[in-house]
Amino acid sequence: MLASAGTASAGHQIGGGIHYLATVGDIKDNPEVDDSNFNFVASYKYSASLISVVADVEFVPDYLGSDEMLYQPQAFLLVGGFIYGGAGVGFGYIDGEWFDDPFYALRAGVDIRWAAFTWTSTPTTGS
Numbered sequence: 620m621l622a623s624a625g626t627a628s629a630g631h632q633i634g635g636g637i638h639y640l641a642t643v644g645d646i647k648d649n650p651e652v653d654d655s656n657f658n659f660v661a662s663y664k665y666s667a668s669l670i671s672v673v674a675d676v677e678f679v680p681d682y683l684g685s686d687e688m689l690y691q692p693q694a695f696l697l698v699g700g701f702i703y704g705g706a707g708v709g710f711g712y713i714d715g716e717w718f719d720d721p722f723y724a725l726r727a728g729v730d731i732r733w734a735a736f737t738w739t740s741t742p743t744t745g746s
Contacts (some may be wrong), residue, residue: 632664632732638677639646656681658689671697673707689713695726703728 640656649724658679665672682689695708704727711718 625630630663630666632666634660634662634664636660638661640679647726656683669698669700670702671705673696678729687713693722693724695724697726700730703727 631663632746633736636661638658640658644730656679657679660675660677662673662675675691675693675695677689677691677693679691681687690712691709692712693707695705695707697703697705697727707724707726708721709724710721
């Protein structure tokens with residue numbers, strides 16, 4: 620993630636960033652597949668104490684050198700603050716079709732905020 624904004628202890632964060640992707644394993648040996656790529660991420664995060672729920676969408680403009688755009692909506696449940704980790708699930712959408720099966724992912728990282736924008740919601744009561 621390159622940028623995010625929000626409150627540190629509880630509340631909402633909106634973020635965005637760029638991921639560098641590198642192929643590994645057997646797929647790396649395929650000459651028709653690009654060895655590396657970039658993708659873009661849009662993210663929403665809600666935190667309450669040390670528990671966070673994250674919704675991301677990743678956009679891969681040239682998926683594995685295919686000239687096709689890949690979209691990957693995903694959701695994570697994270698534990699921690701500055702240092703965090705957790706698990707999530709997502710789906711892929713490419714060439715007008717959704718993947719048949721979801722993918723599962725683990726995530727760990729460091730939460731660095733680049734902006735001091737605060738968005739809070741206050742419940743209201745009727746009179």
